[in-house]
Amino acid sequence: MNNKLFRRSITAVAVASTLSFPALAQDNTAEQDKIEKIEVTGSRLSRTNMETPVPVTVIGREDIVQTGAINVAQVLNMSPVAIAGSDQSNSAFSTTTVGLNTTELRNMGAARTLVLLNGKRFVSGVDPSTGYAVDLNAIPTAMIERIEILKSASSAVYGSDAVAGVVNIITRKNFDGIEINAQTGISGQHDRQTQNLNLTTGKDWDDGNAWFSFGIDNDEGLKSTDRSFSALDRAVLLDENGNEYIGEVLSSYPPQGRITTDNNSYDGDGTPYSGGFNRASARQLVTPLERRYVAAEIRQNLTNDLHVFGSVHWNSAETQGSTIEPTPFNIGEDLWMNHRVEQPIAGLSVYSPLVPDLLRQNLLSEGIDNLNETTFVRRMSEFGARSTDVTRDTLRIASGFTYNINYNWTWDSYMTWGRTNQEQLNGGQINTDRARLALNVVEDDNGNLVCANPIARMQGCAPLNLFGEDTISAEAVDYVSTPAKATGTAEQFVVQSVVSGDLPYELEGGFVGLAGGLEYREEKGTYSPGDLAQTGASSTNLSEPTNGSFNTKDVFVETRLPILTNLSVDLAARYSDHSATGAATTWNIGTEYEPVDGFKLRASAAKAIRTPNISDLYSGAGETFATVTDPCSGITAATAGNIAENCRSITSVNNRIQSNGEFELTTAEVQSTGGMVGGNPNVQEETAETYSVGAIWQINDSLSATVDYYDITVDDAIAITGRSTVLQRCYSVAPENFDASCNDQVFRSSEGVLVDVDSSSSNENIISTSGVDLELNYGTTIADGQFTADLIWNYTDEYSIESIYDGSVETYEGSVTTPNHRANLNLAYAMNDLTFSWRMRYWDSSKDSTNGYNYNFTDFAPLQEFNNVGSVTYHDISARYLMSKHYEFTVGVRNAFDKQPPILPQGTVSGGTGINTASEAYDVTGRYYFAGVSISF
Structure with a gap:
């Protein structure tokens, strides 16, 4: 060359x-x-x-x-x-x-x-x-x-x-x-x-x-x-005059636990809710x-x-x-209301030996006898920060x-x-199957709290006390925690x-x-x-x-x-x-x-x-809980159009419309829709x-x-x-072509609530x-x-x-x-x-x-x-x-x-x-x- x-x-x-x-x-x-x-x-x-x-x-x-x-x-x-x-x-x-x-x-x-x-x-x-x-x-x-x-x-x-x-x-x-x-x-x-x-x-x-x-x-x-700019969990807030400012926003999943009813919020020990958790304290x-x-x-x-x-x-x-930050745990959703659990337990009774007496009395005074009637969340700090x-x-x-x-x-x-x-x-992960077992406790002959399931006790089960800060024992952490590889x-x-x-x-x-x-x-x-x-x-x-x-x-x-x-x-x-x-x-x-x-x-x-x-x-599909918009929300018996007609064709949705005058969701129901997201061949x-x-x-x-x-x-x-x-694509079709499962991508509960959208x-x-x-x-x-x-x-x-x-x-x-x-x-x-x-x-x-x-x-x-x-x-x-x-x-x-x-x-x-x-x-x-x-x- x-x-x-x-x-x-x-x-x-x-x-x-x-x-x-x-x-x-x-x-x-x-x-x-x-x-x-x-x-x-x-x-x-x-x-x-x-x-x-x-x-x-x-x-x-x-x-x-x-x-x-x-x-x-x-x-x-x-x-x-x-x-x-x-x-x-x-x-x-x-x-x-x-x-x-x-x-x-x-x-x-x-x-x-x-x-x-x-x-x-x-x-x-x-x-x-x-x-x-x-x-x-x-x-x-x-x-x-x-x-x-x-x-x-x-x-x-x-x-x-x-x-x-x-x-x-x-x-x-x-x-x-x-x-x-x-x-x-x-x-x-x-x-x-x-x-x-x-x-x-x-x-x-x-x-x-x-x-x-x-x-x-x-x-x-x-x-x-x-660094000061990242040391606190912050958000833009409005002052009394409607002016924007950057203030601290704490997580509502605190280490002491939070139990919220229609009228009150309590710490895990039954005292009035005392505040949240700064997630930035554990972040990178x-x-x-x-x-x-x-x-x-x-x-x-x-x-x-x-x-x-x-x-x-x-x-x-x-x-x-x-x-x-340590795992935020929603006890109700993660343990009691998870539709993927074949035999979900009915929640935790306020008469459980784990429930502090003050919290029990407060809940009973509001007519609540089971924790699944509340929003019960907790930061699992005893398990340490989630590490990768x-x-x-x-x-x-x-x-x-x-x-x-x-x-x-x-x-x-x-x-x-x-x-x-x-x-x-x-690290810092929780085995939810074991958590359910560790919440089901009884007193033994010596007056000590133990897990009710004898097989679980043989495997090291220890009572999981979620009611207060630093209340989870080291034995319970060892039993419930699980490495995720x-x-x-x-x-x-x-x-x-x-x-x-x-x-x-x-x-x-x-x-x-x-x-x-x-x-x-x-x-x-x-x-x-x-x-x-x-x-x-x-x-x-x-x-x-x-x-x-x-x-x-x-x-x-x-x-x-x-x-x-x-x-x-x-x-x-x-x-x-x-x-x-x-x-x-x-x-x-x-x-x-x-x-x-x-x-x-x-x-x-x-x-x-x-x-x-x-x-x-x-x-492979992975789970998500990002907010979705239900096309049936706000539909009444008189609402016209393909979407309304398709919504009313679903029995659980229509029953709610007939009962309440419209299909209206609570905040909890809006936020609880899960689903799987993955590839497509x-x-x-x-x-x-x-x-x-x-x-x-x-x-x-x-x-x-x-x-x-x-x-x-x-x-x-x-x-x-x-x-x-x-x-939207599923519900906007002509009623004769409507498939309520949206080609097996949508699942509703018996109350008509969207549980999963894939x-x-x-x-x-x-x-x-x-x-x-x-x-x-x-x-x-x-x-x-x-x-x-x-x-x-x-x-x-x-x-x-x-x-x-x-x-x-x-x-x-x-x-x-x-x-x-x-x-x-x-x-x-x-x-x-x-x-x-x-x-x-x-x-x-x-x-x-x-x-x-x-x-x-x-x-x-x-x-x-x-x-x-x-x-x-x-x-x-x-x-x-x-x-x-x-x-x-x-x-x-x-x-x-x-x-x-x-x-x-x-x-x-x-x-x-x-x-x-x-x-x-x-x-x-x-x-x-x-x-x-x-x-x-």
């Missing part, structure tokens, strides 16, 4: 990183400017420069080092085009995704962002019952050479999932020598300590290279009580995370034309000690070869296999073969390039919740197992047509045969035109798909149409710019069908987003040093979701996680061996909800003053000193001015559970110092 002069394109400058602090002390000799053809993200055609018809942003290794980040997710989510999907804060309340770090482009979901490692797919790190995404914890920053972000759909090149774009993480290669990297960090409040240690060694020889790397890093995390602001990894690679030239490689990558990400310990082990193997067929054509083939194993242990696996196998080169057909701008190939991909996933979770016999939600697999066989082709010396067109197409959804075709088209030297126009269009993943198709692929048009302008030797407009529309977007929507994933929505990306790069010599300034700015013009069912449209542009403006300004100055950097990150002012879905906790009206969230700017400062060719030191501070996040408490749409803010948008740690050293020899 002939060497060609690599013209350092204006794109290579203009698409400098969102965090760009260029390597300033470089020897830019003519020899360095001569390189072979290269392959860039977004194309399988080799080319002689970094220019592509679609915008690509590059984050270099220098950029990563200067941020002080030990997790690649943190690096990506500082970019204005990316946002966290799951992070160590917004996942802290989850039992399945806790500790995950994922990213998404254009805020379109992690499943619509394809993450590659060295241009090849990487196995999902999410348990298959929950979703599909690469866990960035599995890719340590010490391994990374650069990150290329393709900000456009590219399914024709890479296959399914590349809807919003592609994140291609490229690791270091051809390492020769030994390098040791160590870093430590601590917040300005002397907590959230981090430690990182990495060793890499490699060796070059005449026809190959091998390297080996291992490391460990630790993030100690934060408790919610470590940042989940602790420890990672260990080992990686190795070998590359060997077997002949002048045949080159082979093999790599192995193992990573273990461990979250230990993540906690949320998760270990995710990822093993990935890749191997392949490159064969130079001749001076012009190349054959590339590879295979990858990856597997993520997740083991999860949840869950395991899951995600497995991926990919094999691909590509032939590429130049056709013997020359246009005015050069030879026509062509690449074509075959790909086979197989995905498998399993998830097994604990036995008690599967039977509904524990305080955790009922959950069914997941087991599924699919494969896809693809054929793809790509060509580059250099029509003129200043005009080229790129075309790509892919045909996919998916085992679950059938055949689909995707395509890309892009063009570049340079009317004058230094100014280039580019445009692209694409059809992309996201085929459903294991979770979408086969996720009939769900089909999403289809996206995307467009972009832009320009690249080398204004002068010091200043360059790129600007790109993008437009993305996703049809048939996959989502869980809302349970209220399930009811749902699943389906093709529900149309998602549309559009906006503008702008990048400016400036560099000049000042004194004896080099100064650079880089600006990257994103403007989101539209982000909307349209319901396919009813055509309703909800807009989200200008909301907290989809602000109109995001920008980074990066300044750097390098002189001799010292580099100083200052980065400013801007997040625009926004609204918590653009659709009125938030509410205050006084009259539950949508928020007004506290719906508005101010803009935030963070300042990150760092310095790097090269003491010699062997030693390099880095120090820095993130959020240097200790900017506190806006408070987004309960009732807001954007606020994360337990953290009172949105960690995807705002820094929750505060000022953070870091220092590191790199030793190489």
Whole structure:
């Protein structure tokens, strides 16, 4: 292959990183400017420069080092085009995704962002019952050479999932020598300590290279009580004048218990109710995370034309000690009125020896002789906080070869296999079967309270005294508590073969390039919740197992047509045969035109798909109690229409209408509707149409710019069908077609109350987003040093979701996680061996909800003053000193001015559970110092 002069394109400058602090002390000799053809993200055609018809942003290794980040997710989510999907804060309340770090482009979901490692797919790190995404914890920053972000759909090149774009993480290669990297960090409040240690060694020889790397890093995390904004459970309230303010809201599930009748509320001991519980006292602001990894690679030239490689990558990400508040226990619903219990007991008599005399007398005075006639709830503090310990082990193997067929054509083939194993242990859970036995007590011959069931006594049953704080004995805790263990696996196998080169057909701008190939991909996933979770016999939600697999066989082709010396067109197409959804075709088209030297126009269009993943198709159903709207509510004997007629056709509903004049539900009945939500094997692929048009302008030797407009529309977007929507669709049909069970998705009690409404994933929505990306790069010599300034700015013009069912449209542009403006300004100055950097990150002012879905906790009206969230700017400062060719030191501070996040408490749409803010948008740690050293020899 002939060497060609690599013209350092204006794109290579203009698409400098969102965090760009260029390597300033470089020897830019003519020899360095001569390189072979290269392959860039977004194309399988080799080319002689970094220019592509679609915008690509590059984050270099220098950029990563200067941020002080030990997790690649943190690096990506500082970019204005990316946002966290799951992070160590917004996942802290989850039992399945806790500790995950994922990213998404254009805020379109992690499943619509394809993450590659060295241009090849990487196995999902999410348990298959929950979703599909690469866990960035599995890719340590010490391994990374650069990150290329393709900000456009590219399914024709890479296959399914590349809807919003592609994140291609490229690791270091051809390492020769030994390098040791160590870093430590601590917040300005002397907590959230981090430690990182990495060793890499490699060796070059005449026809190959091998390297080996291992490391460990630790993030100690934060408790919610470590920061004032998250230390209390808060919500927006109204004062006596109707003005909004943020106040403390305690949980009505207190450790002493609460027994509520129609007229009064009592503590468990019978005294008047004394107050609630601060759930934030046990919650996590940042989940602790420890990672260990080992990686190795070998590359060997077997002949002048045949080159082979093999790599192995193992990573273990461990979250230990993540906690949320102790179990909130509704004794009536969880034990006595659970319709899944084959023989539910009739409740607890007030004459039970466990019931304190004062409470008994109070209840009898109100005519109550059984606790199931009250609302009886309690915080099970004696069982400790609910804890989640998760270990995710990822093993990935890749191997392949490159064969130079001749001076012009190349054959590339590879295979990858990856597997993520997740083991999860949840503490603080309650065995509800045993709890029922432990509440049924009698006095023995010595006057001691014992469990009435003799078999239960033989198994260690001890009376469960729920009437007061700290009244549950250690013996009862041992008998009733149960560990909840869950395991899951995600497995991926990919094999691909590509032939590429130049056709013997020359246009005015050069030879026509062509690449074509075959790909086979197989995905498998399993998830097994604990036995008690599967039977509904524990305080955790009922959950069914997941087991599924699919494969896809693809054929793809790509060509580059250099029509003129200043005009080229790129075309790509892919045909996919998916085992679950059938055949689909995707395509890309892009063009570049340079009317004058230094100014280039580019445009692209694409059809992309996201085929459903294991979770979408086969996720085992999980229990939910989210509020639903009963279409029969308010129906009378005179109400007209299909819904009313269908409601009255149900005997239990009609009996209530005849008795009360209308079908009216109590607050408890509205809030008690459960149901199961899971996958759907009939769900089909999403289809996206995307467009972009832009320009690249080398204004002068010091200043360059790129600007790109993008437009993305996703049809048939996959989502869980809302349970209220399930009811509306079912009840609005013509009476002759009405099925009261709604195809076995709806179950009502003998009183007509909705007990269960089930749902699943389906093709529900149309998602549309559009906006503008702008990048400016400036560099000049000042004194004896080099100064650079880089600006990257994103403007989101539209982000909307349209319901396919009813055509309703909800807009989200200008909301907290989809602000109109995001920008980074990066300044750097390098002189001799010292580099100083200052980065400013801007997040625009926004609204918590653009659709009125938030509410205050006084009259539950949508928020007004506290719906508005101010803009935030963070300042990150760092310095790097090269003491010699062997030693390099880095120090820095993130959020240097200790900017506190806006408070987004309960009732807001954007606020994360337990953290009172949105960690995807705002820094929750505060000022953070870091220092590191790199030793190489």
